[in-house]
Amino acid sequence: MAQNYDGLRELLSQDQKANEIFLSLPAYVREQISQRDSAVHNVQELEDYADNLLKGDC
Numbered sequence: 001m002a003q004n005y006d007g008l009r010e011l012l013s014q015d016q017k018a019n020e021i022f023l024s025l026p027a028y029v030r031e032q033i034s035q036r037d038s039a040v041h042n043v044q045e046l047e048d049y050a051d052n053l054l055k056g057d058c
Helices: 006-014 018-025 027-034 044-054
Strands: none
Touching: 006 018, 006 027, 018 027, 018 044, 027 044
């Protein structure tokens, strides 16, 4: 099971893979994810949210 964090900021500061994924995303996707900091608790949620944004589903 994935490690859960309090939000995006903690996830990015504690998980190198999550930080690398986040930094590889286009700026508009990073901005939208950052606005929902408390909705992202682990790498899988980050990847899913980013995929949805990149597909235009959100």
